[in-house]
Amino acid sequence: MAGTSVTTDRRARLLRALAREPNDRPPVICTGGSMSGVPEEVVARSGYSLPEAHLDAAAMAGLALAAARLTGFESVGVPLCTTVEAEVFDVGINLGDAATEARIVQEPYERSADVARLPPGQRMQRGRVGITVEAVRILAATAGDLPIIGNLIGPVSVAASAVRPEAFFRELRTRPAEAHALIEHVVDFEAEFARALVAAGADVIVIHEDTATPALVGPKLFEQAVLPHLHRLTEAIKQTGARVLLHMCGSIERVEQQLDTLRCDGFIPDAAVSVHAFGCSHPQLAVVGNISTFLLHQGQPGQIASLGTRLAADGVHVVSPACGLASATPLANIVALTHAIAGESVP
Amino acid sequence: MPETPEDLHEALATAVLELDEVLTADLCNKAVALGYDAWTTIEQGLIAGMNRAGKLFDEEEYFVPELLIASDAMYAGLGILRPHISQANTIHGRRVVIGVVQGDTHDIGKNLVRIMLEVAGFEVFDLGRDVPAQAFVDRAVEVNADVIALSTLMTTTMTQMSKVVSILEEGNIRHRFKVIVGGAPLSQQFSDRIGADGYAPKAAQAVQLARQLTGLVNAAA
Numbered sequence: 349m350a351g352t353s354v355t356t357d358r359r360a361r362l363l364r365a366l367a368r369e370p371n372d373r374p375p376v377i378c379t380g381g382s383m384s385g386v387p388e389e390v391v392a393r394s395g396y397s398l399p400e401a402h403l404d405a406a407a408m409a410g411l412a413l414a415a416a417r418l419t420g421f422e423s424v425g426v427p428l429c430t431t432v433e434a435e436v437f438d439v440g441i442n443l444g445d446a447a448t449e450a451r452i453v454q455e456p457y458e459r460s461a462d463v464a465r466l467p468p469g470q471r472m473q474r475g476r477v478g479i480t481v482e483a484v485r486i487l488a489a490t491a492g493d494l495p496i497i498g499n500l501i502g503p504v505s506v507a508a509s510a511v512r513p514e515a516f517f518r519e520l521r522t523r524p525a526e527a528h529a530l531i532e533h534v535v536d537f538e539a540e541f542a543r544a545l546v547a548a549g550a551d552v553i554v555i556h557e558d559t560a561t562p563a564l565v566g567p568k569l570f571e572q573a574v575l576p577h578l579h580r581l582t583e584a585i586k587q588t589g590a591r592v593l594l595h596m597c598g599s600i601e602r603v604e605q606q607l608d609t610l611r612c613d614g615f616i617p618d619a620a621v622s623v624h625a626f627g628c629s630h631p632q633l634a635v636v637g638n639i640s641t642f643l644l645h646q647g648q649p650g651q652i653a654s655l656g657t658r659l660a661a662d663g664v665h666v667v668s669p670a671c672g673l674a675s676a677t678p679l680a681n682i683v684a685l686t687h688a689i690a691g692e693s694v695p
Numbered sequence: 696m697p698e699t700p701e702d703l704h705e706a707l708a709t710a711v712l713e714l715d716e717v718l719t720a721d722l723c724n725k726a727v728a729l730g731y732d733a734w735t736t737i738e739q740g741l742i743a744g745m746n747r748a749g750k751l752f753d754e755e756e757y758f759v760p761e762l763l764i765a766s767d768a769m770y771a772g773l774g775i776l777r778p779h780i781s782q783a784n785t786i787h788g789r790r791v792v793i794g795v796v797q798g799d800t801h802d803i804g805k806n807l808v809r810i811m812l813e814v815a816g817f818e819v820f821d822l823g824r825d826v827p828a829q830a831f832v833d834r835a836v837e838v839n840a841d842v843i844a845l846s847t848l849m850t851t852t853m854t855q856m857s858k859v860v861s862i863l864e865e866g867n868i869r870h871r872f873k874v875i876v877g878g879a880p881l882s883q884q885f886s887d888r889i890g891a892d893g894y895a896p897k898a899a900q901a902v903q904l905a906r907q908l909t910g911l912v913n914a915a916a
Contacts, residue, residue, distance in 0.1 A: 442825075448798045449851055451825065513803055517760040518767070521714075559801065559848075563879065566758030597848075598879050602755075619880075641850040642885065671880065672851040 358422045359495040359551060365665040366552070366591045366613045366634045374660050376667040376689040377636075378415075379616070380425020381499025382556040382595065383669050384449070386415045387677040391446040393418055399443035402429055402450060405482035413487065416494055418679060420686030423552075425497035426483045427476065430558065433501045433538065435475035437463065437510035447675050455512040460519050460530035463510050468540035481544045488549025495552060498545030502557025502596075503534040503581055504574045510534075513559065520565065520573050531577045539584035546588040553585045554593040554616070563598030570603050575610070582611045593636060597671060604629060619643075619670035624662040635663065638670035639685060645674040649684030656688045697722075700731045704739035707772065711744025712751075714761060716768040719744075723775040733779035741772045745814050749899040752807075759803055762898070766810045786816050789909045792835045793844040794822035796855035801848035804878060807898040808844060815902045817842075828858035835872050841909045844901070845891075847878040857889035864890075873908040877901055 362375045378385030391398055394414035401407040412424045429450035431441045440454030457463050472478070480498075487496050507530045508516040519527040542553050557578065562570040578594070585592045595616035600607065607615060607630065614634030617626055619641070627635045639659065643652055656667055667689050673682075697703040703726055710718040719741070726736045748765035751757040757765075791812055795802045802824040812819050820838055822830060835843050843863075845856045856876050863869040873892040876885070886894035892908055895901035906912045 444798070449849075451798060452800050453825065513801075514763055514806065517803070518763050521760045521764060564759050564803070566755070566760075569758065569760060642853065642880070645854065646888070670850075672849055674851050674854055676854060 357493045359493050362423065362495045362666065363551065363591065366593075368634055368665060371665075373691065374664055374667050374689060375422045376420070376656070376686050377423035377495075377497070378419070378421040378425065378669055378673070379423065379497050379499060379554045379593070379595075380412065380428060381501070381554060382430045382558050382672050383425075383616075384428045385419055385421050385425070385669075385673060385682070386411060386428055386446075387673050387679070387682075388446045388675045389677075389679040390415050390418050390682075393679070398428070398446045399450065402427070402443050402476065403479065405479045405486060408479060408483040409486035409490065412483070413491055413494075416491075419682045420690065421682070422494065422686075422690075423497050424487050424491050424494050425499055425554070426487070427480045427499060430501055430556065432476050432480055433506045433534075433541070434509040436471050436477060436537065437506065437534070439509050449672070449675065452509050455509055457511045458515050460507065460511050460516065460523065460526040463530055463533070465533055468537045471537045472540055472544065477541060477544075481541075481548050484545050484548040484550050496550050497552045497554055498542065498550035498590075499554050499556060500538050500542060500581075502555050502560060502574075503531050503538055503577050504560030505556075505558050506534045506538070507531045508559050517565065520569060524573070528573065531573070535577050535581050535584075538581055542581070542585045542590070543588055546585070546590040550590060552591040552593060554595060555581065556595045558595070558597055561596045561598045562600055562603040567602040571606055575603075575606055578610055586611045593634075595671075608632065614665065616668060617670065623659060623664045627663045634665040636666040636668050637664060639667065641669050641671050641673050641677070644669060644681050644685070645677045647681065649681055652681050653684045653688035656685045660689060700726075700735070701739075703729075703731065704736060704743065707736065707740030708744035708747060711741055711765055711768045711772070712747045714764040714768060716764070716771050719768040719772045720775060723772040727775065727779055733776040737773065737776050737780075741769045741776070742814050745769045745810070746899070749811055749814075753897045753899050759807070762807055762810075763803075766807075769814070786818075787911060788818065789816075789842070789905070789911065790818045790820065790838055790840045791842040791844050791905060792820045792822060792831060792838065792840040793846070794826035794831060795824035795846045796852050796859075797825055797827045798852035798855060799847045799849045800824045802846070804848060804898075805844075805846035808846065808877060808901045811898045811902045812844075812905060815906065817902075817905065828855055828862055831859050832862045832866065832868075836868065840872060842873045842875060842905050844905070845874065845876045848880070850880045853878075853880060853885065856891065860890045873905075875901065875904055875908065
């Protein structure tokens, strides 16, 4: 794959795709974060291990890079989990292992107002924020033409893990001012985190608003309580010059038009969303997606390759899994996808 | 304030539906003071209101925050009325073991299903979240459950569900339990594929499914 001409530079191809400029073909990527491309088989062959790679910048970068090499995904992304921001807000984390993802085990607060307000700079010193930023810096020096993706969990989802989620979603209705103040506080930190990731070399920031989705809070509350904060965060990231992508799980049908108000370059929809229809109604957004991760795990390489080819024909700008990969996903299935898109035969 | 038990039940159902915990508690206290039958008040008032909220949830008029606040109102009312239940009620005694599968700690959906199952008279054993497959089976055997209900929000942990089915099959006890699955990334096809007995996309439909599978209503109804 490595080459010097413009068409084979993987960073340039992704940036063209996100700008919806003509491309030789769509790139095929896996963002990291909630869509971490490190199933067990990849970890086993990488020379790195989990959870250790969550805790060490060189190992995090090394595993991300090894994963790209093994899978053929044309991007490297960190962190390799969804728990970095939560940990910064005192959430109890189980870092898991190669078979089971890192996950939240204890949300510390019952009320939004109970969460301490620390300056963003102070939060940046906590948990694995520094490790993640350093991993990007290492990738910037080692990943060659692979585009680097920094991943953030959406601010409302982070707030809904600092405060016990049920309590938080009640407060969005019963004490909206307190809930909003907490989300604002999360956005302040995440904007700082994003600036550090971009300064370290991230080309793209992906926001994974994985809990506070329209399907969960409803279109009205989404518009009042989620969208304005996403707006402020995307605005802050755009100012750094990086590209911004948004991923939300579930149906987005009733909020689709609202998404247009965000300053995103692209959107990664759920596997159930028709990318063709989505692309037609949002010509200003790059459509990234949306390979069913269930198919990636359970399907046959041939089926996966044809879905990838069909999505490319349907006009996705970038091919990517639609959501998180199961740890038991066979490497051969991922390779079938990346080779189908890159137009290479599977060795 | 309502004049008859029927009026009060209706007002109570409306209070739960409209997420008014204070009014719900007031009306329950009034029912106690007036000597209205506590069980009927629970059934015709609180549960009727919660079922209406559940229906709006299924119709995507209400979402998770609304359903949670409605259940707060219902439980506040239950706390007032429960000590006044006089006779043994016609509880059907069906048992459900429920939990979020290992690797996932998103439990809002599971909690909503638990609430709606309790409303429908099921005895629910909630194993919480991040529950290993074996733990579902052990608990189901221990309490002689009718149904094992598995929840996950994440695509990464869906396969834990087939593990539960496999453990049941390996132990030759698959026939003793109905396995139902739910969660945002799931589908009927997924349920069929892993050999579960049913899938429901929404909380109230999960209750209907559990009722059908345990013979409380016939499947065609």
